[in-house]
Amino acid sequence: MNKEFLIRIGQFILLILSQVLLFNNMGIGGNEEYIPYVYILFILLYPVDTNKNIxxxxxxxxxxxxxxxxxxxxxxxxACTSIAFIRPSILKFAFGTSYEFHTIKFANTEFGSRLSYFSILIIIHHLIMFLLETFNFSFILYSLKHTLFSSIYTLLLSILLLALFSSKKKK
Structure with a gap:
């Protein structure tokens, strides 16, 4: 196994454990109903130039x-499988030619492009998840409200975590 693969496995395990043990208990709103789903950072930040099936x-x-x-x-x-499947289209939309030539390094991208990419995939993930959770058209407003507030919460925490754990080296 190469080092890159072991890093991905470590990130996978760390994000699952942090979601289950920490973030699932950090809800806001009445009865803590809006939960940040930061585990999807694994999907959002997965390297572009790797095997799509894996x-x-x-x-x-x-x-x-x-x-x-x-x-x-x-x-x-x-929700995870769906956003992983549509991710190439969203990458192309958000990053344009950088994606087409597989030269995207998320740490080096413009904040606006990264924000639009994160926002779109987080909203789609949450919308799929909450619509399937209720699976009833009479609860559409409930699903949309949860999608909006949980998406904002997830996006803010994701950006904060990336800022805290980014490894930018300044000369």
């Missing part, structure tokens, strides 16, 4: 693991 498998496994820990019936699995 990436889809890891995304599926990430969602499945969260569903097992959360007893959520598959909503995380479907």
């Amino acid at each position: 990436f889809l498998f890891f995304s599926f496994l990430l969602g499945l693991t969260l569903d097992i820990f959360s007893s959520s019936g598959g909503v995380h699995t479907v």
Whole structure:
């Protein structure tokens, strides 16, 4: 196994454990109903120039693991696999030619492009997850409200975590 693969496995485990043990208990709102789902940073930051099938498998496994820990019936699995599948289109939209030539290094991208990329995928993930959770058109406003507030919370915490743990080296 190469070093890159071991780093991905470590990130995978760390994000799952932090989601289950920490972030699932950091809800805001009445009855702590808006939870940040920062585990999707694994999908958002996964290297662009890697095997797509392995990436889809890891995304599926990430969602499945969260569903097992959360007893959520598959909503995380479907949401994670879906955003992993559409990710190339969103990358192309947000980063343009950098994506086409596979030269994206997320730490070196413009903040606006990174913000739009994160926002789009987080909103899609949350929308799929909350719509499947309720699975009833009479709860559409509930699902949209949860999508909005949990997406904002997830986006803010994700940006904060990336800022705290980024390894920018200044000369």
